[in-house]
Amino acid sequence: MKDTIGFVGLGNMGRPMAERLIGAGHSPVVYDRSQAAMAELATAGAPTAATLEELAERVETIFLSLPTPEVVLAVGRAIAAAPGRAKRVVDLSTTGPKSEMELADILNGAGVALVDSPVSGGVAGARKGLLALMAAGPSAHFTVVEPLLAAFGKVIRIAEEPGKAQVMKLINNICSAASLAITSEAMVMGAKAGLDADVMVEVLNAGSGRTSASVDKIPRFVLPGSFDFGFAISLSLKDIRLCLDEAERLGVPMMVGNAVRMLFAVTKADFGPDADMTAVIRPLERWAGVEVRGRAAREA
Structure with missing residues (x-):
C-alpha cells in the first residue's frame, strides 16, 4: 500500500x-x-x-x-x-x-x-x-x-452510516469526563478529611468506586502534580459540549453532564485553554484549601 x-x-x-x-x-x-x-x-x-x-x-x-x-x-x-x-x-x-x-x-x-x-x-x-x-x-x-x-x-x-460512531464517542467521552470530575471531588474531600491520597486511590481501585480516573488519570497525572495526561481542557470541553448538544437534539436530559461541563468550563477559565484536562481538580483544591498529592510529589 x-x-x-x-x-x-x-x-x-x-x-x-x-x-x-x-x-x-x-x-x-x-x-x-x-x-x-x-x-x-x-x-x-x-x-x-x-x-x-x-x-x-x-x-x-x-x-x-x-x-x-x-x-x-x-x-x-x-x-x-x-x-x-x-x-x-x-x-x-x-x-x-x-x-x-x-x-x-x-x-x-x-x-x-x-x-x-x-x-x-x-x-x-x-x-x-x-x-x-x-x-x-x-x-x-x-x-x-x-x-x-x-x-x-x-x-x-x-x-x-457515518455519524453513528460519533454518537458513541460522545457517550464514551461524557462518561470519562464525569468519572474524572466526581473522582476529583471525592479525592479533594478525602484530603480535606486528612486521608492519604495514595491510600484513597488504592481503596477506590480495590472497590466499587474504581474508574478510569482512579486507575490512570489521578495516580499518574494528579498525585505527582504533573498534570500532563496530554489532552487539553479546551478539547475536553468541546467534546462535552458536542455531547450535550446532541442530547438536547434527541430530547435527552443530561443533568450530570451539565454539571461536568460547568467544572471543565471553570478550569478552562482559571488555567487557560491549554491546561491539561486533569487540571479539573485544581479549582476544587483551591476552593477546599487543600492539595491532593501523593508520595511521589512529596519525595520529589
Missing part, C-alpha cells in the same frame, strides 16, 4: 497514529500546517505533501486526526475540491454527528466515501496501539481500512 495512504494532522494524537502506520510497514504521505511536525515524520520515513490538494492527488485513503469540527470540515472541502485519487476519508477526530454527516455530504458529492472512526484511549494508547476505535461507514470501504485501523488498536464496528 505504498503511497496510497495519506495522514492529515500530526498533533498529540495524530503523530503517534501515523507512526503506528509506519511501524506496520506503510508509508503514509503526511500533511500538517506545522512544517516541523512534518519534518519529524519525514525523518521517521514518511513522505510529505506540500498541500492538502497534493496529498489528495497522491493517495486513495486519507486519515484525518484534527482538533475541531470546523477544521475537519475545511479539510474535507479541500479534499473534495482536489481532482485526485482519493477514494475514501477515515475521520479519526471527534466532531459530533451533525458535523460528521455534513462532512459525508461534502465528500460524497465528490465521489469520496467517509468512514467515521473516532478513537478513545489518549496519547498513551495511541503510542502503544491500544486505542478503542469506533467505526461507522459503508461496508465496502470499511473492509479496506479495517486492517489499517487495527494498527491503532481495537476496532469496533458501530454502523453503516
